[in-house]
Amino acid sequence: MYLFLALLLDWYVGDPERIWKRITHPIVIIGNFIGFLDRQLNNPDLAVAANRQRGVVALGILLAVALGTGYLIANMLDQLGFVGGALEIVLVAVFLAQKSLADHVAFVASSIRSDGIEAGRAAVSQIVGRNTDELDEPGVCRAAIESLAENFSDGVVAPAFWYALFGLPGLIAYKAVNTADSMIGHKNSKYESFGRATALFDDWVNWPAARISAGLISIASAVRHGWTFGKKALSQTMQTAGTHRSPNAGWPEAAMAASLGISLGGPRSYGETSAAEPYLNAGARQQLTISDIDRALEIFGISCVSLWTVVAVFAFV
Numbered sequence: 570m571y572l573f574l575a576l577l578l579d580w581y582v583g584d585p586e587r588i589w590k591r592i593t594h595p596i597v598i599i600g601n602f603i604g605f606l607d608r609q610l611n612n613p614d615l616a617v618a619a620n621r622q623r624g625v626v627a628l629g630i631l632l633a634v635a636l637g638t639g640y641l642i643a644n645m646l647d648q649l650g651f652v653g654g655a656l657e658i659v660l661v662a663v664f665l666a667q668k669s670l671a672d673h674v675a676f677v678a679s680s681i682r683s684d685g686i687e688a689g690r691a692a693v694s695q696i697v698g699r700n701t702d703e704l705d706e707p708g709v710c711r712a713a714i715e716s717l718a719e720n721f722s723d724g725v726v727a728p729a730f731w732y733a734l735f736g737l738p739g740l741i742a743y744k745a746v747n748t749a750d751s752m753i754g755h756k757n758s759k760y761e762s763f764g765r766a767t768a769l770f771d772d773w774v775n776w777p778a779a780r781i782s783a784g785l786i787s788i789a790s791a792v793r794h795g796w797t798f799g800k801k802a803l804s805q806t807m808q809t810a811g812t813h814r815s816p817n818a819g820w821p822e823a824a825m826a827a828s829l830g831i832s833l834g835g836p837r838s839y840g841e842t843s844a845a846e847p848y849l850n851a852g853a854r855q856q857l858t859i860s861d862i863d864r865a866l867e868i869f870g871i872s873c874v875s876l877w878t879v880v881a882v883f884a885f886v
């Protein structure tokens with residue numbers, strides 16, 4: 570029941586900036602600890618094997634601290650009865666990202682509408698890691714929709730999944746690993762060896778949620794366009810998701826592409842590196858528009874409601 574209520578709270582309240590301007594967000598605390606481990610243990614000048622071992626140690630410390638913290642908080646809240654339950658709902662909601670994700674993606678569309686493509690590039694640069702300086706309008710729209718799909722998996726479904734299985738320890742440990750992957754899981758000279766264990770572990774913990782997310786998006790497609798269309802979208806997803814460079818991100822992105830009848834993926838650049846990635850749902854329309862962001866947000870909303878429904882069934886039946 571706590572998870573169901575937390576999902577509703579996050580959807581309607583999200584992360585109010587006025588609160589996090591006064592107190593430190595838990596993700597910031599986690600990030601600061603990861604930065605400390607990075608400074609203390611990462612040494613790119615060491616042999617690859619030695620620095621990989623240091624990365625394993627860093628991951629082990631991070632998991633131990635996250636699991637221990639989650640256990641201590643859960644135990645403390647258990648002692649507070651009803652008040653503790655209410656606080657746990659709020660804490661779980663803090664680690665979910667439905668409203669904040671939808672708001673950020675909607676802001677990309679509204680920025681293009683009101684201030685043009687430069688504003689759209691600036692808005693989408695806040696939610697993607699690729700270069701956005703030279704993206705045209707279809708490129709900005711594609712980046713926003715891909716971010717919406719991928720983050721539905723690792724920002725909503727995955728934390729909900731691990732909380733449902735292991736409570737606060739599972740939730741906090743997942744968020745710690747996912748945050749670490751975004752900080753040190755890069756394939757560059759500084760992190761390729763040290764961050765390897767974290768990147769691989771992040772792939773593992775996101776594996777279930779990526780497939781669940783694709784299923785939820787396909788359900789949303791069926792709700793929006795009919796059972797036959799949703800079934801076809803799921804079939805296309807299963808055929809094309811594996812072509813993505815990521816073992817997980819391709820699933821929700823392929824499902825979103827199939828649900829909207831568009832192509833996602835394709836070539837892009839990260840810093841000084843270019844990636845000639847294949848298109849998902851290749852052959853479908855590639856010239857995306859702002860209205861495609863609007864439709865993606867609609868699918869996202871229905872997908873979230875589908876998740877609530879699944880959680881409610883397990884919680885109340």
